[in-house]
Amino acid sequence: MVQSPTAWESTAELMGGVAALPYDAAALEALALALPPDAAALLSGFTNPKYIKMSIAGLKIFNTALTSVLERRSQGSKVAFYCFSFPREILDAMGLAPMCTEAAGIVPVLALGGENWIDSPINYGLPESICGGHKASVGIVLEGSEIKPDVIINAGPGSCDPNAKLHEFMAETWDIPLLNLDAPYYHDERSYRYYRREFRRMVERLEEIVGQKVDYDHLKEILDISNQSVELYWEIQELKKAKPYPLSNIYCVLVELMKYIWSGRPEALEYFEIARDTAKELIEKGEGAFDNQRCRSLWTYSGIYYDMGLFRWLEDNGIVFLQDCFGWFPDKVIDTTSVDTMLEGLADRTLNQPMTRQHKGAWDGPAGWAEDMVFLAKELDADCAIFCGNLACKQSWGALRLLTERLQQDAGIPTLRLETDILDKRVTPGDVVREQIEEFVSTML
């Protein structure tokens, strides 16, 4: 029996309050004071006064995306869970209610708390060593806080064992169809051809399962918006090179949100436009997004999502969050002239999504972790690297020393190694993380 209101409904309602906010940092801070602690902590990362418009635009998307899924579900659309590295555009164009698997659990936990959702899969018997994000996604259904999805798309095979295996677990446990997308080990033309075939097969199979076809005219419209977002993303990547740094640290996290849960939608495009315009304005004035910048940090894997206030704390302490691997989207514009070009473009883009791109093959192969991180360190003139240390990410932990040495050798920057869970604050509290970062930055500088 699923509780009412469900976790997503409660989250959407809470975030709906944010949607009504004016572009006013003081109003946001006042709202944060009035909210339960977890929601307050979530909002605290978004209070850079120069970026209030972008922050609120981003926060509204939490509500918009969730509300969209809920509305479509109530209208009978099938809910499709998809691994974050999969493009939701195609699911949108099929009239499904797409929900990023990771966001399905992460967003309610951030907004509402919900350590029981993280714990219940372990009580069910799953290993402790899986990702906190997935624990939450499984937990909200196990606890009866959410309705299970109708179909699952697994884009993790090849790049992350726990991610891929959890998707299979969900499908088997909830007795729902599972579609696997197998990432090839290499990053060459042969691999692209293999993956394009995989992708097309997956789409055809999905159409059979859900009984709905892709509306390619609609997909073209969605991809046109997505393409515009891609162009803005690249424009902003160039602006990131400016000193002082012209973007709020929360930009990177919200970029992930745009891509993972709302890609191809006008609101995501609006977000990029606001970010670009604000950054340009600041650059013209010779200002940074925050004062006293002393360190430009490259986060070599993900950020830390359980403590959104960290991004603001970094700003208050002059530390720039330049980029993280999960927010690195070396996307190309997709040719929308035909069905074939759109499917091929989507397949190619998926192969280059975070985690799949860097970890499907050798750490130091083409488009591998080393290549991307060294490129970004040099491109954005990073002073240091920080590895978030999500304990479930065995594939990145396994190449961490290799990458650390490579970054020192090729980019001249040291790496701070943290040990955290991206969602479970009990593993390493935010205060400890702050201490470690401060010590590292102070020592290095």
Place this chain on the structure above:
Amino acid sequence: MVTKQAEPLTKVCETLSNSYIEDWKKQGKKVLGYTCTYLPEEILMAADILPYRMRATGCGGTSLADTWLTRIAHCSFARSVLELALTNEFDFLDGVVFTNSCDHIRRAYENWKYQDEAPTFMHILPVPHVTTEDGLQWYREEVAALMDYLEKEFNVKITPEKIKEATKICNESRSLLKEVYELREREAPPISGAEVMRIGIASVSMPRDKFNEMLKEMLPEIKNRKGISNYRARLMIVGSVDDSPIFLELIEDTGGLVVADGLCFGAKLFGNINTQIGDTFDSITAHYYHNILCPRMYGDHKRRLSVVKDVAKKANVDGVVLQAIKFCDLHGIENVLLEKGLQKEGLATLKLEREYGPLADMGRYRTRVQAFLEQIGK
């Protein structure tokens, strides 16, 4: 129960290298280590190379490997293999072929490869994670590429005739091992699970034709033994890689006789299902691709569950031990699914998280197994 006749074969697993490997090398022949059942041994044998399934036997600690693969996130098997690699214990190998079996072992490969003293011949065989026609074609292309690499590196020619000959030898191994496994289905099996594992490990640690010869000699004696009847329960064991007969001995000392398994150094050696495979490149690759039944293959869980149920039924097991090495998410998660599936069939299960290594946590395992046997009323 290990008789005098069985000793040589059953001692092979106690050390990394052995006299058979030494004799092989004295002839000027090469030995290649490999880490996963997805590597078709026949290909190496057809190149007159001895395939050696890598273990970390004798690894007493992982202090060096832990500086590359952390002990807070990585499986102790991968770390142990890396430890032995970094301390030159695998120097008897002329090269290695890893597979992208899991995140742990593929990173172990990369950390080893990064070292200045890494072997000259190091190769990874990328296997798809799904069983599709396209995936099989990819796998075949990768195996063919490996063949080319072997030919160039070792100045050999792998011909269809040599593959045929190698397949014949491997098929004989499979038949012989299957015969051993069928003995375990008896009410009073003449052989323990631990001894079977010793034999299994020997099969991938020495020249196969010699192994076949020795096992053929052993079999009549094994069949004629007085069966083991003083057990409390018949158990099946599945899960993460396990090359420790001591671990099985511990289980069997509590009274739980291991009469079936789904292990890498066990039933997976003869492909779980088929004992005889075709002697062509296509048949061999199709067999390895489809029949290993590893949880790294997504979308195939129902088939794996079905095989476990069938094997458990055939061996008349009372319970299934679902073990996984800590941080092994593939088996750790698969075991949860197997647990639910097997319990629906009325089979008792014990989920056991363990560390790789002969002496780690033995007391705890013993207690858990004893409690399990009591729980199932045995």
